[in-house]
Amino acid sequence: MIRQKWAHAWCSVFLCIIGISTLSATSVYGADGPSGVSAAAAVLMDVTTGDVLFGKQADTRRPPASTTKIMTAILGLELGRPDEVVTVSQKAAAVGEATLHLDPGEKLTLYELITGALVRSGNDACVAIAEHISGSEEQFVKLMNKKALALGAQNTNFENTNGLPRKGHYSTAKDLALMARHGLQIPQFASIIRQKETEIHFLEPDGFMDLKNTNKLLWNYPYANGVKTGTTTAAGKCLVASATKEGRQLVAVVLNAPDRFGDAKKLLEWGFEKTETVRLVNAGQVIAEFPSAKKSIQVFIDNPIDVSIPKVDSKNLQTRVVWEKTAYMPVRAGERLGRLEVWLGEQKLSSVPLLYENEKK
Numbered sequence: 207m208i209r210q211k212w213a214h215a216w217c218s219v220f221l222c223i224i225g226i227s228t229l230s231a232t233s234v235y236g237a238d239g240p241s242g243v244s245a246a247a248a249v250l251m252d253v254t255t256g257d258v259l260f261g262k263q264a265d266t267r268r269p270p271a272s273t274t275k276i277m278t279a280i281l282g283l284e285l286g287r288p289d290e291v292v293t294v295s296q297k298a299a300a301v302g303e304a305t306l307h308l309d310p311g312e313k314l315t316l317y318e319l320i321t322g323a324l325v326r327s328g329n330d331a332c333v334a335i336a337e338h339i340s341g342s343e344e345q346f347v348k349l350m351n352k353k354a355l356a357l358g359a360q361n362t363n364f365e366n367t368n369g370l371p372r373k374g375h376y377s378t379a380k381d382l383a384l385m386a387r388h389g390l391q392i393p394q395f396a397s398i399i400r401q402k403e404t405e406i407h408f409l410e411p412d413g414f415m416d417l418k419n420t421n422k423l424l425w426n427y428p429y430a431n432g433v434k435t436g437t438t439t440a441a442g443k444c445l446v447a448s449a450t451k452e453g454r455q456l457v458a459v460v461l462n463a464p465d466r467f468g469d470a471k472k473l474l475e476w477g478f479e480k481t482e483t484v485r486l487v488n489a490g491q492v493i494a495e496f497p498s499a500k501k502s503i504q505v506f507i508d509n510p511i512d513v514s515i516p517k518v519d520s521k522n523l524q525t526r527v528v529w530e531k532t533a534y535m536p537v538r539a540g541e542r543l544g545r546l547e548v549w550l551g552e553q554k555l556s557s558v559p560l561l562y563e564n565e566k567k
Contacts, residue, residue, distance in 0.1 A: 239259075239260035239262075239473070239476060240260070240472045240473060240475075240476035242472070243262060243460070243463075243469050243472060243473065244460075244463050244464045244465045244468070244469055245262065245379075245460035245461055245462060245463030245466065245469050246263060246266075246268070246442070246461060246462035246463070247262060247263040247264065247266050247268055247378065247379040247459075247460070247461040247462065248260070248261065248262040248263070248264070248379055248458070248459060248460045248461070248463070248469065248473060249261050249262075249264045249379040249380050249382075249383045249458070249459045250383075250456060250457075250458050250459075250473045250474070250476070250477050251380075251383040251384075251387060251456065251457050251458075251459075252454075252455075252456055252477075252481075252483055252514035253387050253390055253448065253455040253456060253457055254454070254455065254483060254512060254514070255483060255512050255513070255514045256384070256387060257513070257514035257515070258380060258383070259456075259477055259481050259514060259515070259516065260473060260476070260477070261379070261380065262379075263379070264378060264379045264380040265361055265378050265379075265380055266378060266379075267361050267376040267377070267378055268376060268377070268378065268379075268441065268461050268462065269369075269371065269375065269376060269438060269440045269441035270362075270369055270375075270376065270377040270382060270436060270441060270444065270461070271369045271436030271437055271438045271440075271441035271444050272304065272327045272329075272368065272369040272434065272435060272436035272437065272438075272444075273369065273377070273382050273434050273435070273436040273444050273445075273446050273459075274332075274364060274366070274367065274368060274369030274375070274377070274436070275323045275324060275327065275332055275367070275368060275369065275434055275436075276324075276382065276385050276386055276389055276433060276434050276446060277350045277353060277354060277364065277385055278323060278332045278335060278336065278346075278350065278367045278368070279320050279323055279324050279335075279389065279395060279398070280353065280385065280388060280389045280392065280395065281339065281346070281349055281350060281353060282316060282319070282320045282323075282335045282339060283320060283392055283394050283395055284392070285339050285349070286316045286335075286338065286339050287316065288315060288316055288317035288320075288394065289315055289316070289317065290315060290316045290338065291313055291314070291315060291316075291409060292313065292314060292315065292316055292319055292334055292335070292338045293311065293312070293313050294308045294309065294310055294311060294312045294313070294314075294330075294334050295310060295333075295334065295337055296310045297333060297337070297343075298310075298330050298331075298333040298334040298337060299312075299330060300330075301329045301330040301332075301333050301368070301370075302329070303329055303370065304326070304327045304328065304329055305328050305329050305330040305331075306322045306326060306328035306330055306331050306406075306415065307330075308328075308330045308331065308334065311410070312408055312410060312411070313408070313409040313410040314406065314407065314408045314409055315407075315409070316335065316338060317394070318406040318407060318408075319331045319334055319335050319338075319406075320335060320394075320398065321398050321401075321404060321406050321417070322406055322415075322417065323335065323368075324395075324398050324399055324434060325398065325399075325401060325404060325417045325418075325419050325420075326417045326418070326419075326420065327420050327434075327435065327436075329368040329369075329370060332366075332367035332368040333367060333368070335367065336367045343366065343367055346367060347364050347365065347366060347367060350364045350367070351363060351364055354377075354381065354385065357384050357385060357388050358381075358384050359377065359378075359380075359381035359382075359384050359385060360381070361376075361377065361378045361380075361381055362376065362377040362378065362381045362385075363375065363376055363377075364377075369436055369438070369441075370438070371438055371439075371440050371441075379459040379460070379461055380459075382446050382459045382461075383446070383457050383458075383459045386432075386433045386434075386446045386448065386457045386459070387457060389433070390432065390433070390448060390455065390457070396431070396432065399421075399431070399432035399433050399434065399448075400424070400431040400432055401419060402418070402419050402424045402425065403416070403417065403418050403419065404416075404417050405417060420435040421433070421434065421435050421445070421447065422467050423445070423447050423449075423467050423470055423471065426467065426471075427449065427467075427470075427471050427474070429449040429450055429451045429474070429478075430447060430448070430449045430474075431448055431449060431450055431455075432446075432447070432448040433446040433447060433448050433457065434446050435466075441461065441462060442461070442462030442463065442464075443462070443463050443464065443466045444459075444460065444461045444462065444463065444466065445458075445459070445460050445463065445466040445467065445469075445470050446458075446459050447459075447460075447467075447470035447471075447474065449474045449478075451478045452478075454478070454483055456473075456474055456477045456478065458470045458473040458474050458477070460473070480516055480517060480518075481514060481515060481516050481517060482514070482515070482517050482520075483512055483513065483514040484512065484513050484520075485510060485511075485512050486511045486512065486513055486525075487507050487510060487511040487546075488510050489507070489508065489509050489510045490506055490507075490508070491506060491507060492504045492505070492506050493505055493506060493507055493527065493546055493560060494527045494560070496529065496531070496533070496537070496543050496544070496562070497533045497534060498533075498534060498535070498536075498537060499534045499535075499536070503537060503543075503562055504562075505543050505544065505560040505561060505562060506560070506561060507546060507558055507559075507560065507561075508559070508561060509558075511546075511558065513548075515550070519550060522550055522551045523548070523549070523550055524548075524549050525546050525547065525548055525549070526546070526547045526549060527544060527545075527546055527547075527560065528544050528545050528546075528547055528557075529543060529544040530542070530543065530544045530545065531543045531544065537562050538562065539562055540561060540562060541561065541562045542559045542560065542561055542562075543560050543561070543562055544559075544560040545557040545558060545559055545560055546558045546559075546560055
């Protein structure tokens with residue numbers, strides 16, 4: 207009885223510090239970031255880990271303007287085939303402002319429309335994509351909102367596919383970073399958004415249209431490789447920008463930014479210079495030993511753990527093993543026995559399940 211009581215207490219309070227660990231889609235933007243960012247809202251995120259490295263009004267809902275098209279393109283690529291032929295409707299052709307000047311009855315592939323939406327910011331292309339995938343823009347917008355929630359973008363609501371001003375159409379700097387991060391993992395999306403200039407081919411009538419990317423960062427920042435601009439009176443000048451340097455990719459979002467390209471470059475450069483990503487635990491690596499009735503049982507983490515943080519904070523990172531199962535009780539292969547918590551100073555950032563290592567045969 208004494209042993210059982212001691213074991214229960216040990217399970218509740220035992221914390222084993224084993225060194226540096228990771229953030230997992232968490233935020234460390236309490237740290238000082240670059241000065242002089244003109245944007246009303248901004249975020250810097252590591253694309254591989256999803257860690258937010260800097261934020262300014264990151265969760266404030268704002269009109270996203272044409273950065274909306276990031277989600278339209280994602281669903282177009284995920285739900286359709288690139289070579290599907292799309293016929294432009296009267297409704298799509300009637301959409302105004304930034305357009306590809308599509309005419310009713312014109313035919314081109316879905317991939318060409320997505321290219322036109324991302325590179326030249328064609329509002330009409332977005333409606334044509336939506337109608338092709340879902341039958342109507344309204345039905346497609348429902349899918350956009352469901353996808354946003356699935357990606358963790360909880361402060362986003364779309365009312366159209368292109369970002370034209372509409373009441374109740376909003377997102378946040380952080381949510382847009384989450385969407386861009388997902389898009390960057392789609393090879394065709396990543397290929398389209400890095401192009402400075404390209405052309406799209408119309409099938410009927412046969413012809414070509416030259417496109418020039420609206421993202422000027424592609425010309426004046428050598429590491430830039432995406433993503434999307436956006437501008438309306440309500441939203442101001444917006445930009446979601448990605449860059450890769452020495453194998454590491456970051457995404458910066460600036461909303462209502464008088465100097466959007468300067469802001470994005472400043473954020474990205476700060477991220478490359480002042481933050482780092484470190485592999486801390488490999489997939490399947492044994493983390494600790496859980497005491498059982500017969501022998502100590504090795505526990506492991508199923509997936510690798512990486513960390514992206516400001517370099518100055520690395521000394522404050524630690525992990526703690528917290529056992530959830532009472533010691534000396536029978537365990538099954540693959541059973542969750544506890545968790546590995548990640549702490550930055552006094553702030554708990556995340557936790558990862560600890561599993562009983564399967565018996566080796």
